[in-house]
Amino acid sequence: MSRQDETIGSAARAEPFDAVGFAARHSAVIFLVALVVVFALLEPRFLSAFNLMNVLRQVSISGLIAIGMTFVILTAGIDLSVGALVALSGLVGAYVAKGGLEDRFAVGASVDAGNPVILAFLAAAAVGMAGGALQGWAVTRLRVPPFVVTLGGLTAFRGAALLFSGGGPISGFSPAYTWWGQGRIATVPIPVVIFAVTALIAHIVLRHTRFGLHVYAVGANPRAAEENGVPVRRVTWLVYVIVGFACGLATFLLSARLNSAEAVAGLGLELDVIAAVVIGGTSLFGGVGGVFGTVVGALLIGVLRNGLVLMNVSSFIQQIVIGLILVAAVAFDQYAAARRRS
Amino acid sequence: MPVLELRGIARHFGAIQALGGVDLTLDRGEVLGLMGDNGAGKSTLVKIIAGSLQPSTGTMRLDGQEVRFARPGEARAAGIELVHQDLALCDNLPAALNVFLGREIVRRIGPFRFLDRGAMFARAxxxxxxxxxxxxPRDLVRSMSGGQRQAVAIARTRLADPKIVLLDEPTAAISVRQVEEVLGLIRQLRSTGHAVILISHRMPDVFSVADRVAVLRRGQKVADKPIAQTSAEEVTGLITGAIEIA
Structure with a gap:
């Protein structure tokens, strides 16, 4: 994805067309299109509407969190705790939905005895935001590096999830709950709709609000931002709350789709999420990137997985390929950045 | 009436006397070159004027009114803008948004406020x-020359139409050609009636743009005279101590 173009309001200049530079800047989009073409040619089932919707639905959960992660990484931070936070907030949401742990496995008549779906969602979102707020506080007030804070969060939230649930899942929700994961509007799965709407809102916030501008400023030069009156601490704290909210929203949709929440949900999810953001062209050093790139990055990973599965490629090889693409994406970006400097 | 008047400004840090009773006046539309060796007290004096340090003793008057600044924000509100040596720019943002950073123009749409990028680009x-x-305005700071960066930092000070602009070593880190550009910016500030204090190590810059030069040595003001009545040799002597006082 383009670093230059995703930087706020960058210059449009009348320069001779630079094909190599263009390719390097838009590497993620070009690669995504190429992948779709290749899979479409090699595997007829790939382009079916059913399969494409399936890819989108799979992408939407980690993609939602990747949108939140984009805010964090733009400030030159990182959040490794998202997978664990998904587990913890999902369990609390499920607990509220069921009105307790007594009939945690009950499927049937008793499922309607719990609380309204909106309460369950709010509970999951509140836990996610509280976890993010706590970590953001440690980053901004205790001045512990985000990598360390959220590495601690990764362990602690997972532990809290196991403690809370006693290790077992909470399953069997009302149809009103599972609709959010399994329902469709027209033919589009609900999680995909929510993913798209969230991406749009996040894009508007980043590009068209004062807060969004401050996120970019904090990522590039926090001292300069501070000297110009940007509330650096508040901005930094808020990005962790935002990714926490994304975890709560994602876990609500995930548990609705699976009709279950469990303490081992989202294991290793942070790696998928960070990969989507980075493949999408957002710099780990902060200040450069955006939501559009992240959506492309998430789609790229989703399409790659799906295509390889359809072609019966082993999941071990998938992991190797995704790892290589991650490194290649960053190498392309470095190359594009070096060209711009010269 | 001078726009700025300092009387007996002193500042010590523990037992160390950084500034020992300095008097200084500045008129509207005047460029004052403030010179001195490292440790002479230039930075301390500028920080006091800009509100990031408080004087131990002495008084400061702005347009005849006595003022005390507890924070840089108060000095800025009173019409004193400081351009830091490092310029405090975000190089991932375009020039215009750097100018407006922290003071963005927004447009209300219902309950939401959105950046009015068009207005900011036009004003910049x-x-x-x-x-x-x-x-x-649309160029990224990353791709700009040192002189253009300085222009962005100076343009930022003009948003509030300040009375006084303090420039801390604006020509220290840029090429010779760009120095001319920055000196042009300073002349432009003067022509619009702003008072400027130029802190600099570079003798040619001060002599080319300043109306008056003040020299600090070991926390004391050892010279304060119109540029026309002094010379580079004399000022050098005053800075090093070869000439005691002028």
């Missing part, structure tokens, strides 16, 4: 034109 374009700088 005007400011750069007033400064006779070729800086383009």
């Amino acid at each position: 374009e005007e400011l750069f034109a007033e400064l006779k700088s070729e800086t383009r």
